[in-house]
Amino acid sequence: xxxxxxxxxxxxxxxxxxxxxxxxxxxxxxxxxxxxxxxxxxxxxxxxxxxxxxxxxxxxxxxxxxxxxxxxxxxxxxxxxxxxxxxxxxxxxxxxxxxxxxxxxxxxxxxxxxxxxxxxxxxxxxxxxxxxxxxxxxxxxxxxxxxxxxxxxxxxxxxxxxxxxxxxxxxxxxxxxxxxxxxxxxxxxxxxxxxxxxxxxxxxxxxxxxxxxxxxxxxxxxxxxxxxxxxxxxxxxxxxxxxxxxxxxxxxxxxxxxxxxxxxxxxxxxxxxxxxxxxxxxxxxxxxxxxxxxxxxxxxxxxxxxxxxxxxxxxxxxxxxxxxxxxxxxxxxxxxxxxxxx
Numbered sequence: 001x002x003x004x005x006x007x008x009x010x011x012x013x014x015x016x017x018x019x020x021x022x023x024x025x026x027x028x029x030x031x032x033x034x035x036x037x038x039x040x041x042x043x044x045x046x047x048x049x050x051x052x053x054x055x056x057x058x059x060x061x062x063x064x065x066x067x068x069x070x071x072x073x074x075x076x077x078x079x080x081x082x083x084x085x086x087x088x089x090x091x092x093x094x095x096x097x098x099x100x101x102x103x104x105x106x107x108x109x110x111x112x113x114x115x116x117x118x119x120x121x122x123x124x125x126x127x128x129x130x131x132x133x134x135x136x137x138x139x140x141x142x143x144x145x146x147x148x149x150x151x152x153x154x155x156x157x158x159x160x161x162x163x164x165x166x167x168x169x170x171x172x173x174x175x176x177x178x179x180x181x182x183x184x185x186x187x188x189x190x191x192x193x194x195x196x197x198x199x200x201x202x203x204x205x206x207x208x209x210x211x212x213x214x215x216x217x218x219x220x221x222x223x224x225x226x227x228x229x230x231x232x233x234x235x236x237x238x239x240x241x242x243x244x245x246x247x248x249x250x251x252x253x254x255x256x257x258x259x260x261x262x263x264x265x266x267x268x269x270x271x272x273x274x275x276x277x278x279x280x281x282x283x284x285x286x287x288x289x290x291x292x293x294x295x296x297x298x299x300x301x302x303x304x305x306x307x308x309x310x311x312x313x314x315x316x317x318x319x320x321x322x323x324x325x326x327x328x329x330x331x332x333x334x335x336x337x338x339x340x341x342x
Contacts, residue, residue: 002183003191006161006168010187015039015090017184022088022129025058027051036089043090050093050135050321054250058087059100059124060107063271066120071264087124091133095142095319097156098149099250100125102319105312106253129178131170132157136202138210141322143335146215149319151206158182162199169199216320216334219305219341226306227298231340236293238330243274245324245332246300251317254280275299301337 006014016039018024024039034051036058069076107118108125135142135151144150154160154171158179162169169191172179219226246252256273259266273280276297281290290296308317318334325333 001174002172003196004170004172004183004188005191005195006170006188008166008168011043011168012041014184014187015043017187018088018090018181021086021181023085024088024090027091027133036091039090050096050139050323052248052323052327054099054248054321054323055089055092055096055130056099056103056250056253058089058128059121060103060253060255060272063269064120065267065269067268069266069268071261071266076268086127086129088129088131090131091161092130092157093135093321094132094151094153094155094157094160095135095144095147095149095321096250097130097132098144098153099156099319099321100130101156102251102312102315102317103253105315129158129181130156131182132160134160134162134203134206136163136206138206138213139322139326140213141325142210142320143213143216143322144320145207145210146217146335147316147318147320151210152203162202164195164198164202167195169195214333214335216305216316216318217338217342218309218314218316219338221341223302223306223310226302226341229341231337232294232298235332235337236297238332239276239293239297240330241276241278241293241296242329243276244327244329246274246276247272248323248327250319250321250323251304256280275303301334301341304334305338305341 015024015026019039025036026039026043027034028037028042035053036051036055067076103121104125108122109115110117132154138144138151144153149155152160152162154173157173158176159170159172159182162171170182170188172182174180246254252274254273254275255270257268257270259268278288278291278296282288290299304317309315325335
């Protein structure tokens with residue numbers, strides 16, 4: 001691990017240098033909403049919270065064509081062999097980067113020969129550099145430490161920036177094979193002990209802020225006990241099944257498949273779907289194992305807080321970004337749900 005100082009006035013030159021080899025995306029705030037956009041001298045360094053749409057959208061796009069084919073039976077053409085640009089995401093919050101690692105447990109697990117990998121997701125992960133931005137001012141809905149992360153967590157990142165005033169402390173994680181492209185000696189300087197001390201204090205202050213906020217609790221009861229809680233019926237009465245929690249959640253990966261054919265040519269594509277929608281589990285026979293809001297609400301929270309941890313060494317399918325808390329139109333709070341499950 002090496003640390004460098006990058007003066008803020010040199011940041012545009014630094015990003016332009018990186019843009020020579022990568023499709024660079026940066027956080028841009030428009031009308032109060034922060035989103036990732038192509039870099040065109042339009043960087044917003046004053047964003048205090050994460051982007052509304054997480055980095056997940058770069059690895060699992062909301063809609064993507066997977067392959068082209070024709071009805072004559074010729075070999076289908078993989079869309080990703082046509083265009084697969086190398087990306088660099090600047091300003092990714094640690095919670096979003098950690099979410100990509102969790103998503104990889106489902107979509108790109110290589111722990112055994114029997115593992116089935118999502119080649120589209122994996123290619124994007126392999127071809128993307130993530131330059132993180134430490135969260136020195138956590139939002140009121142953030143709870144990353146209780147979800148297993150932290151405001152300056154390094155999971156999933158190639159490097160991490162700490163804003164220390166007029167300068168940026170850039171910490172390069174040398175165990176990440178793509179990280180060295182982020183070092184440009186003519187624009188950066190070796191970090192001093194003073195700058196490292198300032199960064200350490202900033203991190204400590206951010207952790208203190210989060211320690212005073214409501215936390216997520218990992219449920220202890222058995223799944224059979226959790227399954228029958230009255231909590232689900234009560235929560236379903238409030239939930240409007242809009243799906244915003246799943247669409248904004250960086251660890252939700254459910255999708256639907258579609259085939260479109262016109263004049264003998266077809267495409268197969270996928271788009272985001274949600275366990276909160278009634279059609280998501282509707283069978284061709286007409287049977288639906290999750291017919292109502294109660295069953296759908298239960299599935300969402302049981303998956304994040306019970307099913308996923310049981311399959312992945314106790315790791316929650318949540319990174320504590322707080323988007324579902326912040327944007328839920330009826331104020332359903334996963335932290336409250338977790339306490340009621342515990």
